[in-house]
Amino acid sequence: MKVFLVAGARPNFMKIAPIYRASLTVPGVDCRIVHTGQHYDHEMSQAFFDDLEIPQPQYFLDAGSGSHAVQTAKIMVAFEKICESEKPDLVLVVGDVNSTLACSIVAKKLLIKVAHVEAGLRSFDLSMPEEINRMVTDAISDYFFVTEESGKLNLLREGRSVESVHFVGHVMIDNLLYQLENMKSVQGSTFNVQGLKAKGQYAFMTLHRPSNVDDKNTFLGIAGALNEIAKELIILFPVHPRTKKMMEQFNIHFSDNIKLLPPLGFKESLFLWKDAKIVLTDSGGLQEETTALGIPCVTIRENTERPITVELGTNVLAGTTKEGILKAYEQCFAKVRTASIPPLWDGKAAERIWEVIKNSFK
Ligand code: UD1
Secondary structure, eight states: EEEEEOSSOOOOOOHHHHHHHHHTTTTTTEEEEOOOOSOGGGGTTHHHHHHHHHHHOOOOOOOOOOOHHHHHHHHHHHHHHHHHHHOOOOEEEESSSHHHHHHHHHHTTTTTTEEEEEETTTOTTTTSHHHHHHHHHHHHEEEEEEEEHHHHHHHHHTTGOOOOOOOOOOHHHHHHHHHHHTTTTTOOOOOOOOOOOOOEEEEEEEEEOOHHSSSSSHHHHHHHHHHHHTTTTTEEOOOHHHHHHHHHHHHOOOTTEEOOOOOOOOOHHHHHTTTTTTEEOOOOOHOOOOOOOOEEEEEOOOOOOOOHHHTTTSSOOOOHHHHHHHHHHHHHHHGGGGGOTEOOOOESSHHHHHHHHHTTTO
C-alpha cells in the first residue's frame, strides 16, 4: 500500500515525524514524504527535518511563497503530477495550512482516499485562512483523526459518519514526548541567549498570525503589552519572517528585555520554552504543547480551535488588546494548579492512526 504523507509548512513537520516513524513498523506500507515547499528557508524547513529525524522527502514540489491563490495553485499543479504518475492508495494530510488544503483537493478529485490528521478543529472564525483550510479538507476527506472531543463533535454535527471519525490523540504530542526523552541526554543549549536567566525566570513568545502582525494598531497594542510584561520578566522572542517584515514596515520596537532571536529549530525552541515561566503565543501547536507539559500559556487571539487547552489545560485566551493580554498574564499562573492533560495525549497517536488505516485497507 502506497501512502503519500504531505507536509509543507513548519507546524506540519512536527506532525509527520511520528507518523512516518510509526509507518516503518507497519507491514506492507510504503509511506513516502511529499514536501510541498510552502516553507523553504533553512530554519523554517530543513532545520526541522534534521531535528525531528525526518528523512529527505521523496518528492519536493518547490511551491514557495505567494498569495493564497498562487501558493495553493502551485502546490495543486505539482501534486497532481506526482499523484497521476505514482498513483498512491492514500494521501495523508496534517493540520490546516495551504498545503493541507491543496493536496486534499487534488487527491480527492483523482479518486484517491484522503486521511486528515488533526481533523474537526474549528475556531468558527472564517477570517482565519486556516479555518477555511480545515473546513474544506474536512468536507472531502475519507478518514478523520481527531485530537480532542470537540473535533469529533464538530465533524458529526457537519454530517460526517461516526465510522469515519477516529479519536486517536495527538501526533504532535507523540513528537513532543519523543523529543523530550531524547533531550534528557543533552546538556545545555548550543544557542546562547544573552541575559538568559535560570529555569522558570523568563517568558517565551511566538507571534506570526496575519491578524496580529499585519494590522498596525493590533500589532502596536500587542507590543505595548509585551513591553509592560518585560518590565518584570525577560521575554525570548524568535521572530517569524512575516513578523520581522511587518516590524520593519510599521517601525515597531520592543524593550531591551525582549530578546529578538532568529526562527529557531524544533529542539532549540523546545529547550527554551520547556523551562519558561510562561509562554505567550498565537500559534496553534504551542497552546497544546504547553498544556501537555503544564506550562502557563497566554494565547494572543480572540478564539481557539483547540478548546480542550482552555477547558482542561493551561491555556488562557487573551484577545489581542493590551488590557486583555495583561489580564490573561495575571490569571494564567493560578490556572496551572487545576490543569490536567487531555485524554489520549500519551505519545501513541501515530500507532493508533496506522492501526485504523491497516484495518481499513485490508
Ligand atoms: C503558514 C500557515 C500557518 C502556520 C504558519 C507557521 C497557511 C495559510 N498558514 O503561515 O497556519 O501557522 O505557516 O509558520 O498555510 N517566508 C519566508 N521563508 C519561508 C516561508 C515563508 O521568508 O520559508 C515568508 C514569506 O515572506 C511569506 C511569508 O513568510 O510570504 C508567509 O509565509 P506563508 O507560508 O505564506 O504563511 P505563514 O505566515 O508562514
